[in-house]
Each structure stands twice: as structure tokens, then as C-alpha cells.
Amino acid sequence: MTAPKTPSFAVQPQIVPIALDEGQRGYDILIGAGLLDEAAAWEGLPKAAAALIVSNETVAPLYLARLQLRLAAQYARVETVLLPDGERYKDWASLNLIFDHLLETASDRKTVLFALGGGVIGDMTGFAASVYMRGVPFVQVPTTLLAQVDSSVGGKTAINHPLGKNMLGAFYQPARVIADLDTLDSLPQRELSAGLAEVIKYGPIADAAFLAWIELNLDALLARDKSALAYAVKRCCEIKAWVVGQDEREQGLRAVLNFGHTFGHAIETGLGYGEWLHGEAVGCGMVMASDLAVRLGLMPGEFLPRMRTLIERAGLPVVGPALGAQRYLELMRVDKKAEGGAIRFVLPEGLGKAGMHAAPDDLVAQVLASHVA
Numbered sequence: 001m002t003a004p005k006t007p008s009f010a011v012q013p014q015i016v017p018i019a020l021d022e023g024q025r026g027y028d029i030l031i032g033a034g035l036l037d038e039a040a041a042w043e044g045l046p047k048a049a050a051a052l053i054v055s056n057e058t059v060a061p062l063y064l065a066r067l068q069l070r071l072a073a074q075y076a077r078v079e080t081v082l083l084p085d086g087e088r089y090k091d092w093a094s095l096n097l098i099f100d101h102l103l104e105t106a107s108d109r110k111t112v113l114f115a116l117g118g119g120v121i122g123d124m125t126g127f128a129a130s131v132y133m134r135g136v137p138f139v140q141v142p143t144t145l146l147a148q149v150d151s152s153v154g155g156k157t158a159i160n161h162p163l164g165k166n167m168l169g170a171f172y173q174p175a176r177v178i179a180d181l182d183t184l185d186s187l188p189q190r191e192l193s194a195g196l197a198e199v200i201k202y203g204p205i206a207d208a209a210f211l212a213w214i215e216l217n218l219d220a221l222l223a224r225d226k227s228a229l230a231y232a233v234k235r236c237c238e239i240k241a242w243v244v245g246q247d248e249r250e251q252g253l254r255a256v257l258n259f260g261h262t263f264g265h266a267i268e269t270g271l272g273y274g275e276w277l278h279g280e281a282v283g284c285g286m287v288m289a290s291d292l293a294v295r296l297g298l299m300p301g302e303f304l305p306r307m308r309t310l311i312e313r314a315g316l317p318v319v320g321p322a323l324g325a326q327r328y329l330e331l332m333r334v335d336k337k338a339e340g341g342a343i344r345f346v347l348p349e350g351l352g353k354a355g356m357h358a359a360p361d362d363l364v365a366q367v368l369a370s371h372v373a
């Protein structure tokens, strides 16, 4: 009997394809336990003489050696650059550390970058890949729940500016996403909760049944039940792939993925990045946006307590920091969805569907008064 030609996996991963330009481009999102140790998951990556792993000082001691081992089988040279850990380092200085390393090692334009870490590492590695020699391939190896369900997929890459979140970046897709669910074992509980905010997000904007599933399975997710996590990561990636496949560069539909982010990004920028985690700010932002949707008559009254209860149960804050209503409004006018100084919010329009809406400043101020310390 001849050996099968297709790679065989000891633990079957889920593969979620993402198709762009009506299938002209695309890549696979591999989701499964033990993928860092599964040679088949790493076959068929872009060919090159060298790979550069970008990670940080927290993730490297946990997972770097195993990734180096996998890549050594395919690349003659495997380099590593470690960035400082944290949202406040998602900036030019960190990005330059990547460029410095690439240039100091004379890395050519085929060099493949690997982002090993959470969304901060993923966003920066992707941005670096998009501009180094005008573009080199990169692979996402997300190790936080947030990165596995959201940031590693879809090609938004960026760094922050002191005046605005993710203000400098590019749309640039990875060649593959490899999400090893086992890496979530070492994630601090606060970070797990932050990831759950983005999981919850997908329910109201795209899938009412998924929202009900999250409500039923939240305790299992919080307890890191592997099959619950596997289902959540897969369903979120399917929804994100469906959205991004139709609107890669956010001309319309893709904005639904920004539910809760207009308020959330204002919180992050207003506090100077890092005091609140991105997922925490988005969770609280979804409470505020849910209230706004109710006040605008887009959602029934019971939607707000339903969302607040779920977000609180997930271990997320539901009361925003006291920045002052005027400061919130000022920060939200810098949001990328704003047009001509008018803030636009992504709000649910019935469960499982969302759209963009303007709102009078005094109504937004009333929402803030109800949900700010």
C-alpha cells in the first residue's frame, strides 16, 4: 500500500478557509490542540532561505523553542526578535526593532515573518511585513484567545498613535493562521476574559444562535473546556472569514466587526493604552453601544440588560472610566469610521445584523452618563 500524499494530523485540526477576491486569493486558518507539535500543520509554508519569528519576552519562554524547531525543518536560517510586552509598546519604536533586525541580518524579500503571540505582536508583525521591502510574507501564530478569534484573521495590521488607536497601518493578509488551542492553557484569566469580549461581539452582529450558545457555554469557556474553546474559535473565524471575504478593506460590511469599538477605542486612547485591555474596553464599549441602539429604537429594551449580564459574567468591566463626556466625544471624532467630524457607531439592527448609525451628541452623552463611573 502506498503512503497517503496529503498530510495526516494526529489530532484533526479544523480548517477554516478565507477566500478573498471571489476566491482569487485566500488562506487557511488552522485551529486545533497540539498544532505547535504537529509537523503537518507547518508544511507548505512560503518557501524562503530565512524566517524571522517576532514575539515578546512573555510568550518566548513558553513557546519559542517549539516554533523554532518546526521552522528549522524548512528554513536554513531561523532568526528571532523579541519586542517589549504590552499595548503601550505597539508603536514605531517596536516596529523599528523588527526592521533593524531584518536589515542587520541582510534579510531578503522572500524572508517569512512569523508572529508568535497575541494581537499586539500580530498587528505589528503584519505591519512590518507589509512594508519591509514593500512586502514580505507573514504567518500568524496566535497565542491569545483574542488573537485566535479575531486579530490573526483578516489582515488588519497597525500600530497606535498617542492620539488614536491603530491609526497607522495597512491591510495585509497573512499566508496562513495556525492557532494552537493548547497555548491558551497558559493565558492569564484576565486575558481570557478580554478574548471573550470579541467572541461575544460576533453574536449580536452576525449570529443570534451563536449569542445564545455563548450564554449557555460561558462557564465552560471560562473554565477553558477545550471543546467549547475549539467551537468558539472556529465559529468566530468562520464569521470573520465570511465578513472579510466580502469586504476586505472595510468599504461597508466589514465595519460590523467594530461593534463596541468606537467607545472602546476612546477608552484605550483616553487612558493612554494598556491600563484597560483592548477586550475590556470593547466589552464595556458594547454595553454603551447596546444602550445607544436601544435609545435609537434599533433594539428592544431587554437587549441592554442581556448584553450587560453576559459581558459582566465574562469577567469584563461594564462601567467606563470617568474621562468626561466631552473628552469621550473628542476621542470618538478621531475614530476611523468618522466622516467630516461626525461620529458613526456600529449598532445592532435586530439580533444577528448590524449597521452604521450617527447619533446626536446629547444622546451619546446620556449613554455615557449611564455607564461611566
Ligand SMILES: NC(=O)c1ccc[n+]([C@@H]2O[C@H](COP(=O)([O-])OP(=O)(O)OC[C@H]3O[C@@H](n4cnc5c(N)ncnc54)[C@H](O)[C@@H]3O)[C@@H](O)[C@H]2O)c1
Binding pocket: 056, 058, 059, 062, 085, 086, 087, 090, 117, 118, 119, 120, 121, 123, 143, 144, 145, 146, 147, 150, 151, 152, 153, 154, 155, 156, 157, 166, 183, 184, 185, 186, 187, 188, 191, 194, 195, 198, 277, 278, 279
Ligand atoms: N487586527 C485585528 O483585526 C485586531 C482585532 C482585535 C484586536 N486587535 C488588536 O489586538 C491587540 C490585543 O490583543 P491581545 O488581547 O492578544 O493582547 P496582547 O497581544 O497584548 O496579549 C495579551 C497578553 O498575554 C500575553 N500572552 C500572549 N499569549 C500568551 C500565552 N499563550 N500565555 C501567557 N501569556 C500570553 C502577552 O504577552 C500579553 O501580555 C490590541 O492591540 C488590538 O487593537 C487587532
Ligand SMILES: O=C(O)C(=O)C[C@@H](O)[C@H](O)[C@H](O)COP(=O)(O)O
Binding pocket: 150, 154, 156, 165, 166, 198, 250, 254, 255, 257, 258, 261, 336
Ligand atoms: O477586523 C476588523 O475589521 C475589526 O474591526 C476587528 C476589531 O476587533 C479590531 O479591534 C480592529 O483592529 C479594529 O480596527 P480599527 O480599524 O477600528 O482600528
Ligand SMILES: [Zn+2]
Binding pocket: 150, 198, 261, 278, 282
Ligand atoms: Zn477588537
